[in-house]
Amino acid sequence: MPIHQYRVFGNPIHQSKSPSIHKAFAHATHQHLNYQAQLVLDDEFERTVTAFFASGGKGLNITVPFKQRAFAMAQMLSPAAQKAEAANTLYLNEQGQLVAENTDGMGLVRDICSNLGGELTAKRILVIGAxxxxxGILQPLLAQQPLAIVVANRTHSKAEQLAESFTDLGNISACPMAQLQGSFDWIINGTSASLAGDLPALPGGLINPSTRCYDMMYSADTTVFNAWAIEQGAEQADDGLGMLVEQAAQSFRLWRGVLPPxxxxxxxLRRSI
Structure with missing residues (x-):
């Protein structure tokens, strides 16, 4: 019986944790598969995807910089992929159509609600970045029926455009960073700035003693954003390593029909970084 083939395509790709994560998932669920990271050249992405599935490949994860191009290739789109206009997971359905899914937001929500014991329903959420x-995270966040989501970004026009495209799903708006007022239940950093030692220009007063913060980036040390959150008095600040694992678990479920522990x-993974 042939071993089913899976890959993650990206450029760069050497830093990917996905092969070790999916190997662990396969072991835990007694699945026989081969998952590898593959560097794809910029002008060869579409051809490489087509060749992979033509050769019998079963599923792909897609990372930077190809998520929008993966979305554009698909014949069928999940609601999350359609709203995100990007895909991190590809597979063929029973009709042989290329299906695009975006599991990033599902991964975030599962990490917050299942792993970290958080609650998003009826909460006021600030999302930094556009x-x-x-x-990729706004559709699953809005599905949790928060009281409101406010998007703030260095370039306010981008935040406005982004919020406008999701208003059909819930109460979401944009606000210039300097004009943010009042505290939030959750502050989610969706920028990579803190990994470079930078912080968004956020005003004071956004954090109260019950505010929880979440940096979608992760590192071995506390991210700059999370260090700021704790200094400001947040109840808790977590990074995005759990999101990485949970989005991978959702991809695995789509491909294999089982949700891995x-x-x-x-x-x-936390011990290894």
Missing amino acids: GGAVR TAEVLQA
Whole structure:
């Protein structure tokens, strides 16, 4: 019986944790598969995707910088992929159509609600950033029926455009960073700035003693954003390593029909970074 083939395509790709995560998932669920990271040249993405599935490949994860191009290739789109206009997961359905899914937001919500014991329903949420990472999380966040989501970005016009495209799903608006007022239940950093040691120009007063903060980036040390959050008096500040594991688990479920356990994989990954 042939071993089913899976890949993650990206450029760069050497830093990817996905092969070790999916190997652990396969072991935990007694699945026989081969998952590898593959560097794809910029002008060869579409051809490489087509060739992979033509050769019998079963599923792909897609990372930077190809998520929008993966979305554009698909014949069928999940609601999350359609709203995100980007895909991190590809597979063929029973009709042989290329299906695009975006599991990033599902991964975020599962990490917050299942792993971290958080609650998003009826909460006031500030999301920092207006790039592709933020676009990928808004539909699943809004599905949790928060009281309101406010998007703030260095370039306010981008935040306005982004919020406008999601107003059909719930109470979401944009606000210039300097004009943010009042505290929030959750502040989610969707920028990569803190990994470079930078912080968004946020005003004071956004955090109260019950505010929880979440940096979608992760590192071995506390991110600059999370260090700021704790200094400002946040109840708790977590990074995005759990999101990485949970989005991978959702991809695995789509491909294999089983949702793998994530706690031990997350613990092992935390020790290794």
